[in-house]
Amino acid sequence: xxxxxxxxxxxxxxxxxxxxxxxxxxxxxxxxxxxxxxxxxxxxxxxxxxxxxxxxxxxxxxxxxxxxxxxxxxxxxxxxxxxxxxxxxxxxxxxxxxxxxxxxxxxxxxxxxxxxxxxxxxxxxxxxxxxxxxxxxxxxxxxxxxxxxxxxxxxxxxxxxxxxxxxxxxxxxxxxxxxxxxxxxxxxxxxxxxxxxxxxxxxxxxxxxxxxxxxxxxxxxxxxxxxxxxxxxxxxxxxxxxxxxxxxxxxxxxxxxxxxxxxxxxxxxxxxxxxxxxxxxxxxxxxxxxxxxxxxxxxxxxxxxxxxxxxxxxxxxxxxxxxxxxxxxxxxxxxxxxxxxxxxxxxxxxxxxxxxxxxx
Amino acid sequence: xxxxxxxxxxxxxxxxxxxxxxxxxxxxxxxxxxxxxxxxxxxxxxxxxxxxxxxxxxxxxxxxxxxxxxxxxxxxxxxxxxxxxxxxxxxxxxxxxxxxxxxxxxxxxxxxxxxxxxxxxxxxxxxxxxxxxxxxxxxxxxxxxxxxxxxxxxxxxxxxxxxxxxxxxxxxxxxxxxxxxxxxxxxxxxxxxxxxxxxxxxxxxxxxxxxxxxxxxxxxxxxxxxxxxxxxxxxxxxxxxxxxxxxxxxxxxxxxxxxxxxxxxxxxxxxxxxxx
Numbered sequence: 001x002x003x004x005x006x007x008x009x010x011x012x013x014x015x016x017x018x019x020x021x022x023x024x025x026x027x028x029x030x031x032x033x034x035x036x037x038x039x040x041x042x043x044x045x046x047x048x049x050x051x052x053x054x055x056x057x058x059x060x061x062x063x064x065x066x067x068x069x070x071x072x073x074x075x076x077x078x079x080x081x082x083x084x085x086x087x088x089x090x091x092x093x094x095x096x097x098x099x100x101x102x103x104x105x106x107x108x109x110x111x112x113x114x115x116x117x118x119x120x121x122x123x124x125x126x127x128x129x130x131x132x133x134x135x136x137x138x139x140x141x142x143x144x145x146x147x148x149x150x151x152x153x154x155x156x157x158x159x160x161x162x163x164x165x166x167x168x169x170x171x172x173x174x175x176x177x178x179x180x181x182x183x184x185x186x187x188x189x190x191x192x193x194x195x196x197x198x199x200x201x202x203x204x205x206x207x208x209x210x211x212x213x214x215x216x217x218x219x220x221x222x223x224x225x226x227x228x229x230x231x232x233x234x235x236x237x238x239x240x241x242x243x244x245x246x247x248x249x250x251x252x253x254x255x256x257x258x259x260x261x262x263x264x265x266x267x268x269x270x271x272x273x274x275x276x277x278x279x280x281x282x283x284x285x286x287x288x289x290x291x292x293x294x295x296x297x298x299x300x301x302x303x304x305x306x307x308x309x310x311x312x313x314x315x316x317x318x319x320x321x322x323x324x325x326x327x328x329x330x331x332x333x334x335x336x337x338x339x340x341x342x343x344x345x346x347x348x349x350x351x352x353x354x355x356x357x358x359x360x
Numbered sequence: 361x362x363x364x365x366x367x368x369x370x371x372x373x374x375x376x377x378x379x380x381x382x383x384x385x386x387x388x389x390x391x392x393x394x395x396x397x398x399x400x401x402x403x404x405x406x407x408x409x410x411x412x413x414x415x416x417x418x419x420x421x422x423x424x425x426x427x428x429x430x431x432x433x434x435x436x437x438x439x440x441x442x443x444x445x446x447x448x449x450x451x452x453x454x455x456x457x458x459x460x461x462x463x464x465x466x467x468x469x470x471x472x473x474x475x476x477x478x479x480x481x482x483x484x485x486x487x488x489x490x491x492x493x494x495x496x497x498x499x500x501x502x503x504x505x506x507x508x509x510x511x512x513x514x515x516x517x518x519x520x521x522x523x524x525x526x527x528x529x530x531x532x533x534x535x536x537x538x539x540x541x542x543x544x545x546x547x548x549x550x551x552x553x554x555x556x557x558x559x560x561x562x563x564x565x566x567x568x569x570x571x572x573x574x575x576x577x578x579x580x581x582x583x584x585x586x587x588x589x590x591x592x593x594x595x596x597x598x599x600x601x602x603x604x605x606x607x608x609x610x611x612x613x614x615x616x617x618x619x620x621x622x623x624x625x626x627x628x629x630x631x632x633x634x635x636x
Contacts, residue, residue, distance in 0.1 A: 055594075056590045056591070056593045056594040057594055059590045060587050060590035060591045060594065060597075063583050063586050063587040063590060064587050066583055067580055067583040067584055067587065070576050070579055070580050070583065071576075071580055073571070073576060074573050074576045074577060074580075074623060075623075082571050128569075137566065137567075157567075157570060180479045185476075187476075195475070196475050196476070197475060198475055199475050199476040204420075204476075204477065271479050271481070272481075272482065273479070273482070274482060274485070275482065295482065296482035296483055296485070296564065297482070297483070297485060297486040297563055297564050298563070299563065299566075306562075306566060308564075308565075308566050310566075323566050325566040325567070327567070330562065330568065333558075333568060334559070334562075334568075337555045337558055337559070337568075338555075340551065340555060341551065341552060341555050344547070344548045344551045344552070345548065347544070347548070348544050348545060348548045
């Protein structure tokens, strides 16, 4: 801070950040969002502010204000906030300050990790800005055997009532779901709780002591049972139990009470384990461009488009929900993140080898 | 049964380290070194049982034991013990506090005990799952160390000059520098966790950042420690102020880990796997 005339760096930084966001908000209201670039240019042109932007006093102030903003954001839960132009203006200020740190402090005492970390922040911000400007997202509802190039547009993670065309068609060759095996079990409840206190099953826990009651699961079976004397008996699934030394049955659909406990026969729901779509991408002439089976966590990547297995319908097992995303900024962001990881690693290594603190 | 054994081991460890402090203040050197070793041994037993519990759970369910809150608490207790073994085992006070904190984690875990094994949903079936969780919990444990040393710094700014500092393991120690070193390691870990999370999110959800409540709070945590580092590098910021930022940082860690699910916005969040 020797060479600047700014004597109260924290206060000045605070005012600068607040003024910047106000300016961004007003510019956005006037529908001139790009005006936020003007003050940034001014900040670089004036040598005092240019020097302020590379001090730790400024960056610390900025980080504190950004922390407060993100906390407020989680309570108000306004996703539009993060794609507003005043936020963009603040990110511009962050990018500018980081960039100045890299250029003005190059070859100075702050060290290689410092340069890498601040450069990585600039790169991530550039990539995010590209995403903000260029990202296309949509949702494709498709049935087995169907071919479509239509998607419902998505804004802030939700579909809107507007369609867009993909540069290729998607054909769903086959859709299927694997379920986890459904198994019988006995859930034990205490009467005032809605969560079971114990769950007994043959390949897991078979005995429990709940309060003063000793419970043991002996097995499961199907048994003929006649609800009324003159009815034909039907097969009922049941668990054979021993409770406090006495044997008994818990039938499907009929909870049994004992002291303060309730016993209930249940079958695990058989949750979806894997759902997968075998899809082909086709050009206008109907030629197959590429084919892949996509599952959650393993999208098909083609020509800048990422196609995700996103949804399925338990009532219609030939339906698949596919999310399509194109984000040209992504590779820039990835490069920035990898650089950030590298810089952080180097920073910690440098410290561990005994370097004294001070040079970031 | 195993849980009880784990709990008792850590309790023994806390008491033995506590006994070590009392002996150190009375200048009983042999007792101090004996209690230090027994405290360490009890902690190692607790850690070994924790690893056994996690391993059997992994074998039984066929997936890493990081899915439910209960499982993650056991893992957190283990990483906290590991970080202590690496960084703090010389310091008796850290022994008592670490063992006590682990007891608190395990007690909370007991309240949130899983009564049933839960299947792994498709979103968590990914190679990113293990590294993302492991680096985060190592980071959280290191940040716990910085939290404790920051509090100790506020109470004992000159640890070296305390009575029996040599026996307590404080003779070469400055809590403020210690806290800073723990933050450097913890910060590297939570940065790695954030980056791994972003890459995973791109493969799983289609976007590397979604302003999801968990993501926001992970960012808040990262920003608080970023502020700590920048304030520290100004060289003019008071050491007490830094200690306070480190304390706030760990509170943010705990909120990110345990509190986010209670936010109203979390009901529709991407990161909700263990809602009750």
